[in-house]
Amino acid sequence: MTVADLSLGATLTRQAGWNQIESDWRRFMRMQPQGCFVAELDGVPAATTVTCIFGPVAWIAMVLVEISARRKGVATALLKHALGFLDSQGVRTVRLDATAAGRPVYEKLGFTAEYALTRYEGIAPAMEAQPDVAAADASLLPEIVALDRRATGTHREKMLLRLFEESPEAVRVLRRGGRVEGFVTTRCGANASLIGPCIAVGDAGRSLLRDALGRCSGGPVFVDVPRDNAGALAVVEASGLKPQRHFTRMYRGERIVDSPPSIWASSGPEKG
Numbered sequence: 001m002t003v004a005d006l007s008l009g010a011t012l013t014r015q016a017g018w019n020q021i022e023s024d025w026r027r028f029m030r031m032q033p034q035g036c037f038v039a040e041l042d043g044v045p046a047a048t049t050v051t052c053i054f055g056p057v058a059w060i061a062m063v064l065v066e067i068s069a070r071r072k073g074v075a076t077a078l079l080k081h082a083l084g085f086l087d088s089q090g091v092r093t094v095r096l097d098a099t100a101a102g103r104p105v106y107e108k109l110g111f112t113a114e115y116a117l118t119r120y121e122g123i124a125p126a127m128e129a130q131p132d133v134a135a136a137d138a139s140l141l142p143e144i145v146a147l148d149r150r151a152t153g154t155h156r157e158k159m160l161l162r163l164f165e166e167s168p169e170a171v172r173v174l175r176r177g178g179r180v181e182g183f184v185t186t187r188c189g190a191n192a193s194l195i196g197p198c199i200a201v202g203d204a205g206r207s208l209l210r211d212a213l214g215r216c217s218g219g220p221v222f223v224d225v226p227r228d229n230a231g232a233l234a235v236v237e238a239s240g241l242k243p244q245r246h247f248t249r250m251y252r253g254e255r256i257v258d259s260p261p262s263i264w265a266s267s268g269p270e271k272g
Contacts, residue, residue: 001029001048008038008045012064018221020062021187027053027162028062035085038212039078041069049082056092057154057256061100062187075102079109083252093254097224097247097266111250113198116227117266118267121192122241124221127214130207135162136171136183143180144173151199151262163187172211174204185266192220196267198232205264209235223268229259235264 001009009025028050029036035051046069050062060082064073086094096119098106136144141164145157163185164171173183182200186193195212196207209232213221223241225232226249 001050003029005038005045005048009048009062009064012048012066015067015244016064017191019194021188021190021192022185023166023265024189025062027166031158031162032142035082035084035089037078038063038226039074039081041066041072041074047074047243048077049078051086052159053086053091053153054156054158056254058086058089058091058094059207060086060094060096075105076109076197079105091245091253093256094252095256097252098250099245099247101175103206105250106250106252111252112255114249114255115201115246115260117224117249118227118233118234119244119247120175120223120225120241121244122194122221122239124216124219125239126215127210127239129214130174130211132174132204133172133178133207133211134167134175136173138164138168139186140175140180144181144183147180147183147201148197148199151259153256153258170233172208172215174200174208176204182208182264184212185267186212186216189222192222194267195221195223196242196265197263198265199262201262203231205229205262206231206235209264210239214241223265224258225265226263229262229264232264 004079018061032052034251037049038045038048047065048062052059149155170186174181182204186195193216198208200208203220
């Protein structure tokens with residue numbers, strides 16, 4: 001996949017009703033230039049997928065197939081190609097978040113279910129200011145990356161740095177006792193603002209989510225929440241957001257130990 005294929009990505013995203021916009025596609029291609037792929041059917045571009053490698057761990061995302069090309073083996077062939085690429089790069093673990101339609105395809109390719117997530121949607125309500133939450137600055141990025149790595153089991157520095165470079169004002173942190181206890185990011189989408197990732201310890205995630213909702217007040221929002229994070233579920237449900245769809249986090253290879261209770265909102269190159 002190259003920038004010449006951006007229009008294909010945009011078309012397939014609209015067909016599926018997904019939330020990604022051109023800046024998301026460009027981010028995927030910048031993070032893994034040789035790991036984003038287009039499949040053709042009878043010589044016509046018909047499907048996409050992207051990969052993102054974080055050391056020994058990689059994610060697969062944006063598995064999209066043009067409507068007329070579905071159920072013809074295109075997605076399976078494309079996924080096998082992507083997995084072959086990741087194997088050639090020495091990746092030990094491949095992860096993704098599968099939709100209900102995608103899960104059977106991934107299971108046939110050796111993926112195993114880990115845990116469930118739910119996308120919540122709605123109009124963000126007005127929120128009281130969260131006095132402990134403030135805009136991040138570049139000096140805090142090493143702490144943010146380290147906190148994220150402890151929670152996710154993955155060194156996602158290149159993704160987090162790009163999110164900060166694109167919209168530094170959209171990255172918010174909560175600090176106590178001189179250390180970062182959590183962070184949250186937001187970004188625009190085709191259908192709604194996306195809140196996440198939000199990584200936090202203790203009750204810091206509650207304040208960060210409320211801060212993000214307040215900053216999006218009056219507009220549509222999406223938040224993807226691990227079902228094992230009771231605190232995050234309580235915040236989004238009390239805010240009037242409703243479940244839109246469910247995902248299953250899956251892996252192939254070595255299992256990564258992450259911490260869903262510290263993942264208050266999940267967002268990255270991980271929607272399959």
